[in-house]
Amino acid sequence: MKIHILSSTDRPGSNALKVSRYAKRIINENSEVEIFSLADYPLQDIVGGKYGKEIESVKTFNDRFLSADGFLFVIPEYNGGFPGILKLFYDYLPFPKAFQRIPVSLIGEAAGAFGALRPVEQFAQLLSYRKAHIFPDSMYIQRVNDSFDPETGLKSEKLQELLLKQLHDFPEFVRKLSNN
Numbered sequence: 332m333k334i335h336i337l338s339s340t341d342r343p344g345s346n347a348l349k350v351s352r353y354a355k356r357i358i359n360e361n362s363e364v365e366i367f368s369l370a371d372y373p374l375q376d377i378v379g380g381k382y383g384k385e386i387e388s389v390k391t392f393n394d395r396f397l398s399a400d401g402f403l404f405v406i407p408e409y410n411g412g413f414p415g416i417l418k419l420f421y422d423y424l425p426f427p428k429a430f431q432r433i434p435v436s437l438i439g440e441a442a443g444a445f446g447a448l449r450p451v452e453q454f455a456q457l458l459s460y461r462k463a464h465i466f467p468d469s470m471y472i473q474r475v476n477d478s479f480d481p482e483t484g485l486k487s488e489k490l491q492e493l494l495l496k497q498l499h500d501f502p503e504f505v506r507k508l509s510n511n
């Protein structure tokens with residue numbers, strides 16, 4: 332069973348990528364995991380509004396990303412929402428099938444006190460529109476620069492417990508849906 336993680340920004344030195352790497356280490360204990368970063372998305376090839384056209388570089392990125400049984404999106408908060416590059420990526424995925432009946436889990440991270448609750452909820456709406464099966468437990472990492480250690484995870488014991496629960500239970504959710 333394969334799970335792909337999307338680090339949902341192209342910002343250099345991104346916390347989303349650090350959280351993605353940590354999540355991979357935990358999920359890897361019982362599933363195959365690969366990280367994709369929107370820093371590697373071929374943004375230059377979609378400039379000019381190429382909606383509906385076949386763009387080789389975008390197709391390659393999307394096909395590789397979509398070849399999994401479940402997805403984990405790690406989403407930072409930018410101006411009360413998710414990064415613009417995530418919406419571009421989403422708008423160039425194949426319609427309608429990309430996430431139809433596919434399990435998806437979400438983690439938010441932000442410098443502020445709400446831990447990217449807003450962008451995660453916003454993105455969940457977009458996933459519902461595309462008929463994804465959203466895993467009900469999401470983690471919202473608040474004050475990420477102080478609260479998260481890339482090696483050991485969250486410094487708060489209680490929040491770390493919740494994060495580990497999400498990362499341990501999601502593969503089981505994927506497995507159950509794949510068997511149905």
Ligand SMILES: Cc1cc2nc3c(=O)[nH]c(=O)nc-3n(C[C@H](O)[C@H](O)[C@H](O)COP(=O)(O)O)c2cc1C
Nearest residue numbers: 340342345346347407408409410411441442443475
């Ligand atoms: C363009 C931009 C807008 C931001 N807006 C918010 C915000 O609205 N709320 C917040 O809590 N943090 C905000 N931040 C801080 C980020 O949430 C924080 O730095 C986060 O770790 C960024 O994730 P990244 O390192 O993966 O890019 C913003 C950061 C950037 C770059």
